[in-house]
């Protein structure tokens with residue numbers, strides 16, 4: 486057993502030795518039974534918070550009103566929650582009223598899905614009144630009780646439902662799916678951040694296509710608070726175009742791919758990601774990739790293909806894009822190109838397979854050949870330029886640095902201080 490399991494065992498045995506019931510519950514049991522890694526362990530107990538606090542010297546009252554105490558044991562934290570029932574979900578998200586109860590089955594009944602409503606004690610016996618173990622074997626997400634009611638109580642459960650089905654590669658029970666369709670408008674009650682967090686887990690998970698296809702079918706997202714300017718068909722089309730999404734390691738590339746397939750410009754994507762409360766870091770990474778796409782597409786359209794000098798002109802424009810948006814974004818765009826079906830590159834003129842691979846390998850080779858990839862690597866600084874030219878720094882300086890960078894990165898100039906200073910003087914109109 487892991488260090489976490491041993492520490493949790495100590496918490497549970499301490500509670501039972503003090504005359505209370507205590508069990509592992511929820512996600513940890515589900516993941517353990519599935520043979521998936523367990524990232525945290527929640528404990529459910531008949532002890533009320535005051536009793537839990539009295540037993541454990543090191544505890545934090547994280548959510549007393551809801552019965553949750555975080556117990557620190559052997560350097561790990563465990564959420565220990567008193568058996569409770571919930572009622573009166575006026576806002577369709579949080580219960581207005583919780584009541585501590587003495588029967589663990591009552592506590593399991595308030596939980597969202599059968600696979601999340603199993604608990605297990607020190608002896609290893611499962612308490613599973615709603616058939617969670619059977620549903621794990623059937624690989625199905627099923628609400629505890631009446632699905633429509635459960636989604637009406639807490640609308641976030643609808644997205645959790647799709648998220649679990651996607652991440653675990655499960656199906657959704659018929660009644661549960663029907664309940665979701667009936668209650669889908671209630672997603673409007675859920676904070677954008679919560680929706681985005683679930684969506685993130687779908688997109689970052691091992692089977693994003695599964696979740697996206699389900700979201701396309703139920704048209705849930707269009708009912709949320711955040712702008713979602715697509716129909717289920719748009720999303721289904723995008724999901725089909727992004728068949729290779731699961732091969733991308735990074736979450737921001739997955740989002741970039743999806744937004745590309747949803748035909749978003751860099752600017753539209755930027756606004757959307759803001760409205761969806763993505764972190765600034767993620768948003769910028771995604772948008773830079775889409776900017777590279779825009780620069781590259783414009784270059785492909787502007788440069789006459791197959792004409793003398795065409796390839797060289799294209800190479801220079803590609804290098805300009807790499808310098809403007811960064812190597813990481815440029816390589817990110819190439820990894821999207823590599824998994825996009827040919828039809829997604831140009832709907833009008835889908836290129837042949839050989840052209841598709843050249844479309845990725847050629848610009849990748851151009852990046853590899855660049856002698857330097859950013860301003861910080863340039864052998865001359867702005868101050869040195871200003872001094873050599875005897876001028877005050879101003880907007881001209883940035884333009885000159887970019888021109889020198891473009892020239893050295895394209896291989897026209899050596900990245901050497903003397904060479905660059907000479908070129909700067911020439912550009913500035915000085916006598917050589």
Ligand code: ATP
Nearest residue numbers: 510511512513527595596597598601602639641642
């Ligand atoms: P993971 O942590 O991997 O998302 P989890 O099942 O542990 O999975 P948590 O959100 O940590 O999910 O919740 C712990 C448990 O609390 C769940 O297993 C479930 O029993 C219950 N639960 C969580 N959210 C809800 C909800 N919105 N409605 C009903 N029960 C819930």
Ligand code: MG
Nearest residue numbers: 512513525527
């Ligand atoms: Mg959890």
